[in-house]
Amino acid sequence: MEENDFVSIWLEENGNPAIEELTQLNLDLASKTVKTLADKGLSENDLAISMDINPDEIKRWLTGRHSFSIKTIKEISGTLADYTTT
Template identity: 80%
Template sequence: MEENDFVSIWLEESGNPAIEELTQLNLDLAGKASKKLADKDLSENDLAIALDINPDEIKRWLAGKHSFSKKTINELSDAIAGYSMKR
């Protein structure tokens, strides 16, 4: 990349709005998932077991350190909803 590359300079000075928006969406979704778990009196470990995923991965998801794909969103939603039917 050239030193005078306009795009690189602009990104360095102002950030990338699309990345910032995606980051905020991921944080919002993580917060909503955490609240749903708390509302249903479920732990991160309960969700990890339901999804057959390492609990550390769930921790990253709920901390907003994971970019949610549509598949992940659906899996989270289904797993949380499924607990209301089991209880």
């Protein structure tokens, strides 16, 4: 960081509200996905198999360590919609 980089200094001192909001939205979505899986009697591994994705990636999404993309949200939504409630 340069000495006169006022934006970086401000962000370091105050944080970035847009990033904080996005982080909270991702955590909320992860929580809702976990609840939906439980309601349908599915595991993270079931979701990974259905989506043909490494189970570790599912775990990263659902623990908030990886952000959801619009494409991912659509894929998860479509996959969960294919299951009937057990």
